[in-house]
Amino acid sequence: MASAAGKAAKRLIVRFDKKMVLDPALAAHPPLYESARPWWIKYSWLFAGASLFSSFTMAEASWTQWKRAADPNDPEDAKTGEEWLPQPTWMRLGLGGFQLCAGLGLTALIIALQSRVVRRVRVIPPGVAPTLGNGAEKRLLLQSALDYSRASIIPFSAARLYPGRDDTELVINADGFRGNLWLGTKNAVVDGQAGKAPGEVRGALMAEWGIKKGDTVQIPQNPSAKTKLAKSAV
Structure with a gap:
């Protein structure tokens, strides 16, 4: 298991400029996932x-x-x-x-x-926006409900997606973050398209991670303990 210091080193915190832009090259790549903050937030x-x-x-x-x-x-x-x-x-x-x-x-x-609720996920392909992390690899940009003018960037391979309790939620377990991150699929926007049902949003996100319907994935019951795993069919 990677140490806490090793995990933290993979996470890059970036800040938006005054126009809320990280890199002009990202304009051609809409967020994979966007969602409004839950009412309680x-x-x-x-x-x-x-x-x-x-x-x-x-x-x-x-x-x-x-x-x-x-x-x-x-x-x-x-x-x-x-x-x-x-x-x-x-x-x-x-x-x-x-x-x-x-x-x-x-x-x-x-x-x-608030920091556990994800409101925006963007996948950055290799070669795009090379100033954001390691430009030679696929990266994942995450913004939580607490992030207004900043975002976290990690290698795509450092994030693992798991199904939630039902079609209305997903869970991301990523290096550099304490605990799991929660994504709601109700009224979410995927690839710039709104109006999708929660199940469609869930399926689109899992497809990005190469998870197909019927696949069996391992859901960590305790992120800090690799031995406590439970299998769940997607």
Whole structure:
């Protein structure tokens, strides 16, 4: 198995210019796959903001409003003359810290999920746009839902395509990426053609990888463990 450093070395991050162009030569090669961002991604930053706001609000409430009834038999409580007293510092700090960590963790998860959703795939033939990676080989350009002005380029041979749970999705396992990448086939555009059914989109993409209907492919259950494989007929 290739090391993490070896995998990362195969991935090239490129940035678009002000006109959102990587190389003029790519104009003659439309993306193999394009899809709009799923609805939940369109509102993901709102979800992330709500997560942060709610976690900070709950942490602040835990610190300032979490109280206990004063014990009239406790001399220390009696000295304060208050009916309600704050909970011990360690309890308020612990609960507030947990709420903050939960909010930050959920926000990080929302952002990470965006990077796993692919919105554009472009196959670059050998000899085309030689400045993008190794021009002598076939390359794959990937843009996730989180990529606005940049894209990732890897050798085509470093990416493996697998069927998803049904006709509406596909999975790419590629060197240089953590975990699998998800492609939705509903309302997707293939080779510049819109209006195709999910099954047609799925078939066109799998054909690019040389996978035919009826072929048996191995789907990794855990990308980091080659021994855990399950066979599934396409």
